[in-house]
Amino acid sequence: MIRIEQLSKKYKYADTYSLSNLDLFIAEKEIFGLLGPNGAGKTTLISLLCSLIKPTSGLFTIDGLTYKTSKNRLKQLIGIVPQEYALYPSLTAFENLMYFGSMYGLKGKALKSKINQTMDILGLSKFANKKVSTFSGGMKRRINLIASILHEPKVLFLDEPTVGVDVQSKNVIIEYLRILNEKGTTIIYTSHHLNEAEDFCTKVAIIDHGKIITQGQPKELISNQSNANNLEDVFLALTGKGLRDHA
Template sequence: MEQPIIQINDLKKTYAGALEPSLRGISLQVKSGEVYGLLGPNGAGKTTLLSILCGVVAPSSGTILYRNHPISGNIRQLKQEIGVVPQDIALYPTLTARENLEFYGAMYGIHGADLQSKIQFWLDQFELSHAANRRIDKFSGGMKRRINLIASIMHNPQLLFLDEPTVGVDVQSRTKIMDQLVELNKRGMTIIYTSHHLAEAENFCDTIGIIDAGTIIASGSPNVLIEQTPGARDLEDVFLALTNRKLRD
């Protein structure tokens, strides 16, 4: 592993009018080329942390370094070098798949033949070429998820944020998405990933950080976390042991 691409120190966030902070002093690092899984129950602070790392939300206090430079003065470069796959589908439903990808590619400064080449390459990789000229609102959930991902990787980001990238999709689409993500990581892309699919996370992630009530309560490789948790057979057992079984509706 290389040097950390992201370093976070004592990061805190309290939204205006909130009775409790969303983040209570998060400290962690993500190494270049790593797949870092951020796991936690609903309301734990995952989305707030990702929003801050992407430069969308400002922290209340604490520091974040991207490649050893504070992101507060480096937001423009950061946004050119990251890809963000949100949990909600971020596509225009009345546009075709190709039109959506042309729009997002242009936002990253990709144009002309280069843009069309990248679009075709990724449509082929995700087995969507046959639907390139079909409107997004006619797509299945799994097809939308795959286009959602393509829109975020066409510019070859150095750092990819994934917020529940396989939620609500069938097994075939999930397998295709995860296989492509593994390939992207093998080519050097750093990935920060959240999911409620704990078996998926166990197989995919190099490092896991479990967050609850705005605090990192455990971190390490999946195997180490399992070994350190009495009676745990898998990551789901670890998760339940650390966050308990109380519902988080």
């Protein structure tokens, strides 16, 4: 579904590359975790794949489409759940979703039906006409997720989708993502919750200093790393225990 070849990115005035000659293949219907310390290059990679920024060099394709020749078609294939809330706080949940759905060309009864159905699954129906500014963090995360999947994307990018939410909201979000994946959506997921990634992802890649240092199924990576009992042990063994404060 996603093929990345020699992809690099150096920001203006930066001393080093955020991504350096990165190669990666992500299969269709994968739940693929991009893991790494702060500043490793995860968000840069997702921003490139979502066509939010341009690469310095290299190329990538999503479902055979390239950024240079099929930018608009490519954007129709993907959904993005950003780390920060991408919602209008003064609008109700329903109004937010009607707006975002219309941006993908959806309208009328079909859009309203999709919104009502998804809000019901994610436990938000009784809050449909409440302003988003009154919502808890977990509720905003769920609305953010709905806004990204109304157009039924082939690929869904998730940047820390469960950060700052309670256990119940996290469980509902993860279970719904599994349903989407079973229906055919390829999921690209970043998180610092390594236990969650170990359980949720079918495959992961650990990125550090703009390069992929290992990739594979979580169980495979754990078994291949000496004295590792879980994915967190693998992560620390490969990236070190030093602080990665990043500004």
